[in-house]
Amino acid sequence: MNISRENFRMLRKLAVVTVVMFGFGYGLVPLYKAICEATGINILALGEQVIVGNKGQMPKNTQVDTSRTITVEFDANSRGPWEFKPAQRSVQVHPGELTTVMYEFQNVQNRRMAAQAIASYAPQQAMAHFNKLECFCFTQYTLEPGEKKSWPVAFVIDSKLSKDVTTITLSYTFFEVGGKTPPAPVASLQVPATGAGS
Known part of the structure; x- marks a missing residue:
């Protein structure tokens, strides 16, 4: 009888703690909003005010220089028996604008391979x-035989880039890491043939 009474008391205490915790969490929401608005660090509240003020439009990114357009061309070189290419050959972007493009790769060999890409730029x-x-x-990849992958490149061109530059070529060379390399040739000692008369 004592055991069930103790269990009932424990259950009541746990129920009270649960209700108090829920009430405390619920009460923190208006308190948090008031503190953040008073200190000016509430990003969500600022976003709500901007949306209401602009009739549902998000604020414009002021870091994007819409007065300039730069053509970015994409190139792919592979050092090995695999397929590697950009999903699109070029895009037009404004400095400061976030852009994402995809590169496609397929290991057409009948063995697993580890590979990595190196970027180069022109100019x-x-x-x-x-x-x-x-x-x-940024990473080295291991691909199984016949495996296909699509990888993103997300970039922003700095608005400090010289205004003379209107086209940038981003070129990747994809090469195998730790691939099979033939062993170094071994020098063999050759004994000169001796003729019968010597």
Whole structure:
């Protein structure tokens, strides 16, 4: 009898704790909003005010320079028996605009391979202003025989890029890492043939 009474008391205490915790969490929402609005750090509240003020439109990204358009061309080189190409050959972007393009790869060999890509830029001065936020070139990949992959490149071109540059070529070279390489030739000692008369 004592055991069931103790269990009942414990159940009542747990129920009270649960109700208090729920009430505390529920009461924090208006308190959080009031503190954040007073300190000016509530991003969500600021976003709501902007949407109401602009009749449902999101604020415009002021970092995008719409007065300039840059053509970005994509190139793919492979050092090995596989297929590697961009999903599209070029895009037109504004400096400061986030853009994502895809590269397609397929291991057409009958063996597993590990590979990685290296990027190069033309003109060379564009490299310092071509900011990649996501790129398959950051990582080495292992692909099974016949496996296909599509990888993104997300980038932003810095508006500090010289206004003379209107076209950038982003080229990737995809090469096998730790592939099969033939062994170095071994020098063999050759004994000169001796004639019968010597």
